[in-house]
Amino acid sequence: MQSRLALAAIVLAILVMAGGLFYYFSGQKPVRVTATTTTSLYATGLLEYLADKFHGTHPNVQIEFIAVGSGEALRRAEMGDACMVFVHAPSLEKQYLEKGVIEDGKIFAYNYFVIVGPPRDPAGVKNAKSAVEAFRAIYIAGEEGKAVFVSRGDNSGTHVKELSLWKAAGLDPRGRSWYKESGQGMAQTLVMASEMGAYTLSDIGTYLKLKSEGKIPGLEILYASGEELINIYSVYLVKTCTGKERQAAEEFAKFVVEYQDLIGSYGVDRYGQPLFYPAKGKEDYLRQVWERLAGG
Amino acid sequence: MQGEVVEVTLRSLYISGSATLLASAWSIPLAYLMASRPRWRGLASALEALVGVPTVLVGLALYMLLSRRGPLGFLGLLYTPQAIIVGEAILITPLIASVAYRALRHAVENYGELALSLGATEAQAMATAVREAAGGILAAAVMGFSRAVGELGVALMVGGNIKGYTRTMTTTIALDVAMGEFEEAMALGAILVLLLIGVSMTIRFIAGGAVAK
Numbered sequence: 041m042q043s044r045l046a047l048a049a050i051v052l053a054i055l056v057m058a059g060g061l062f063y064y065f066s067g068q069k070p071v072r073v074t075a076t077t078t079t080s081l082y083a084t085g086l087l088e089y090l091a092d093k094f095h096g097t098h099p100n101v102q103i104e105f106i107a108v109g110s111g112e113a114l115r116r117a118e119m120g121d122a123c124m125v126f127v128h129a130p131s132l133e134k135q136y137l138e139k140g141v142i143e144d145g146k147i148f149a150y151n152y153f154v155i156v157g158p159p160r161d162p163a164g165v166k167n168a169k170s171a172v173e174a175f176r177a178i179y180i181a182g183e184e185g186k187a188v189f190v191s192r193g194d195n196s197g198t199h200v201k202e203l204s205l206w207k208a209a210g211l212d213p214r215g216r217s218w219y220k221e222s223g224q225g226m227a228q229t230l231v232m233a234s235e236m237g238a239y240t241l242s243d244i245g246t247y248l249k250l251k252s253e254g255k256i257p258g259l260e261i262l263y264a265s266g267e268e269l270i271n272i273y274s275v276y277l278v279k280t281c282t283g284k285e286r287q288a289a290e291e292f293a294k295f296v297v298e299y300q301d302l303i304g305s306y307g308v309d310r311y312g313q314p315l316f317y318p319a320k321g322k323e324d325y326l327r328q329v330w331e332r333l334a335g336g
Numbered sequence: 337m338q339g340e341v342v343e344v345t346l347r348s349l350y351i352s353g354s355a356t357l358l359a360s361a362w363s364i365p366l367a368y369l370m371a372s373r374p375r376w377r378g379l380a381s382a383l384e385a386l387v388g389v390p391t392v393l394v395g396l397a398l399y400m401l402l403s404r405r406g407p408l409g410f411l412g413l414l415y416t417p418q419a420i421i422v423g424e425a426i427l428i429t430p431l432i433a434s435v436a437y438r439a440l441r442h443a444v445e446n447y448g449e450l451a452l453s454l455g456a457t458e459a460q461a462m463a464t465a466v467r468e469a470a471g472g473i474l475a476a477a478v479m480g481f482s483r484a485v486g487e488l489g490v491a492l493m494v495g496g497n498i499k500g501y502t503r504t505m506t507t508t509i510a511l512d513v514a515m516g517e518f519e520e521a522m523a524l525g526a527i528l529v530l531l532l533i534g535v536s537m538t539i540r541f542i543a544g545g546a547v548a549k
Contacts, residue, residue, distance in 0.1 A: 047542050056353035058346065074415060074496075083515040088499065106415070106496040107511070120404035121414055227516030250516045280404075 071101045073289045076116050077126040078197060080226055081273065082107035084245040084315055086149075086306050087126060093302060094295050101288040110197045117141055123281035123289045128273045129197040130334035142276035147326045148296045149273040149303050149316040153201055154247055155263040156230070157239035162186040165239065165262040172209045174263045178239050179211050182218035188238035189213065192229050193221025197271075202241045205268065234258035243271060248311040272330050273316070340508075345527060348505040351417050351491075352484035355424035356432075359484075360477050363429050367436035367476075368462055371444045380437050386430035395493030398423045402494060415496040420504070423490035428480035435479055439472020440465055474543055478536050485532060 077087060082105055091103040106113070106122065110129040117125050118141045125142055127133055136142050155165055155174050163181035168174035181187035191213075192199035206213055213219040220238070222229045226246040233240040234256035244264070250256045263269075275293050277286070296303075300318035307315035319326055370376040400406050402414040413419040448465035456464065466473065488506040495502035497511060505528050512521035 051538070051542060053357075056350055056357065058350075079511075079514050083511070104415070104496070104498040104501065106498065119406075120409075225514040227514060231516070231518075246516065253516070255516060255518070 071284050071288045073101060073103050073124065073285050073292065074106060074122045075103055075124040075126060075289070075292075076106045076108060076113035076122040078110045078113055078128065079107045080196070080198070080243050080246060081126055081128065083227075084249075084307070086303065086316060089306060090296055090299075090302060091292070093299070094292055097295075098288070098291065101292070103288075103292055109195070111195065114141070117276075117278045120278070120280040123278055123285050124293060125276045125278065126273065127197075127276070128271055129200065130272060130274075130330050131200070132197075133274060133276070134334040137276075140279060143279055144277045144290075144293070145274050146276075146293060146297050147272055147274050147319045147323065147330065148300075149319055150322075150326055151244050151271050151273075151314075151316050152264050152266075153198065153269040153271055154242055154244055154261045155239065155269075156233070156242055156247060156259045157187075157262050158237045158258055159260050161262055163239065168263055171205055171263060171266055171268040175205050175209045176211065179206075179209070179213060182213070182216060185218070188218045188220065188236055190229055190233040190236065190238045190240045191219060191221045192226065192240075193223045194225075196226075198226060198241060198243055201269075201271075205241070208268070230256050230259065245307075245315045248307070248313070248315065252311055267329055270326075270329055270333075272326055272333065273319075274330075341524065341527065343500070344503055344505050344508050344524075345531065347417065347503070348485055348528075349531070351420050351504060352424060352481055354421045355428065355484045356477055356481040358421060359425040359428045359432050359480055363432035363476075363480075364436050364466070364473060366429075367433045367440050367473075368444075368466065370433070370437045371440035371465070372448060372462070380434060383430040383437075384434045387434060389427070389430070391427060391487040391489030392493065393489070394423060394427045395490040398426070398490065399493045414494060415498060415502060417495065417502055419494040420491050420502060423494050424484040424487060427487060427490055428483050431483055432476045432480040435476035436469070436473045439469040439476065443469035443472075470543070474539060478539055481535065482532050485528065 081087065087105055094103065095101065106116065108116065110127055110132055113125055113127055114132055114136045116122050118136065118139070133142070133145065137145065155171065157163070157165060163177045163186065165174040165177055168177055178187055178189055182189060191202055222232050226242055227250060229240055230242055230247060230250055235258065237258055247261070251259070275296055277289055277293060281289060300320040303316050304314055304318040370380045398419070399414070401408045402411065402419055403409055404414065413422070443465040447468045448461045451461040451464045486506060488510055491497070491502070491504045491507050492510065495504065495507065497503050497507040505524055509521045509524050512518070512524065
């Protein structure tokens with residue numbers, strides 16, 4: 041009996057050691073740079089793609105991404121647990137810049153949020169002249185019982201954007217029966233909206249990915265342009281990060297800003313259109329828009 | 337894709353297996369203390385109540401400790417597999433200790449005290465009780481392992497879900513869901529469940545003689 045127990049313990053120990061050895065040999069590289077980022081940006085695969093390319097010329101550097109919510113990404117930087125931050129939430133970024141947590145901000149890409157909904161478009165969003173007008177149309181159709189809107193409701197960058205559009209329209213949909221807060225990520229929210237024949241606001245990357253996989257047959261892009269819907273991606277260095285890690289992080293930030301072709305062509309082969317537009321050449325315009333978004 | 341599945345599966349086994357061994361190392365003696373010393377018994381109900389403590393809460397508390405600005409930041413454990421091991425060990429301690437306690441209490445009353453009255457030393461009495469309760473203690477460890485493999489909060493908070501380093505089965509599943517890769521998430525979930533059943537049955541089979549009763 042005891043020998044059987046001993047055998048069980050040995051088998052368990054061997055399993056654990058096998059895992060341990062595996063982990064050891066697949067282990068880490070000399071300089072580890074910790075970068076926090078938002079889940080939606082990480083999920084597009086762009087950052088790992090850029091890090092892979094960077095790794096080709098800088099084999100000694102390993103960029104490690106911690107994908108969390110926008111707020112958590114910056115909060116972890118404040119705690120000193122990240123060396124760089126990739127985010128797209130100007131008003132939050134501004135707070136942390138003012139607190140002196142992050143510095144050396146560079147805009148490296150942008151794209152547009154899209155208003156998606158059922159193809160028959162009961163609210164007439166397609167004919168809207170602006171995003172704010174589109175939201176007004178959804179509100180009216182909602183009150184008439186013809187439309188439903190699914191909100192992220194999770195304080196994410198996309199949710200904050202959505203709330204700012206309702207505010208700009210002078211409306212408050214919270215608590216209305218046609219306004220559903222999912223409290224979940226973008227992918228789950230899109231699937232929900234598709235199932236319910238509802239409208240929602242999405243980032244372009246998540247939408248195109250799910251659409252190409254046939255997971256959201258009940259949705260199509262109804263409105264997708266204009267300064268109101270612009271989504272600006274920035275990279276920052278964290279002040280408390282120093283030494284070799286800092287140096288490597290600075291090089292990676294420079295790489296991301298310099299090799300813009302990589303960003304502009306990313307995703308074209310899979311989705312037939314880019315997920316991101318390079319910031320190069322538009323820095324001044326994007327900076328102005330960023331200031332407006334951060335101030336609001 | 338397949339390579340990654342094998343990789344995260346092995347990593348989950350390593351991390352959660354280590355956490356189970358670590359937690360058992362202090363939980364089983366603790367369970368024996370509670371079973372044999374009336375004064376420690378009050379602790380048992382507290383531990384039972386803590387069995388369901390949210391994983392993300394343990395993860396957050398540990399993160400605050402291990403953060404570079406936190407009191408244990410100097411250890412440099414944040415975003416390492418070791419941090420997840422410690423966190424999961426803490427997480428499953430109430431479960432292992434309280435389940436093992438139930439098994440041991442019976443054994444101590446029936447055999448341990450008998451051994452003591454027959455002139456055995458305290459250590460011998462403990463060995464007797466542990467041997468008699470082996471099945472229950474093993475079940476406690478398997479349950480602890482299961483909760484460790486299946487938990488998400490700790491691995492995400494202190495591990496960071498770093499690709500190729502701290503990414504486990506559950507953090508991969510969570511990321512797949514966030515990315516809309518529902519099929520991959522389900523497939524990995526099925527592997528996880530099969531793994532849990534496999535480990536449990538293997539241990540029961542090997543330790544069959546001890547568990548039979």
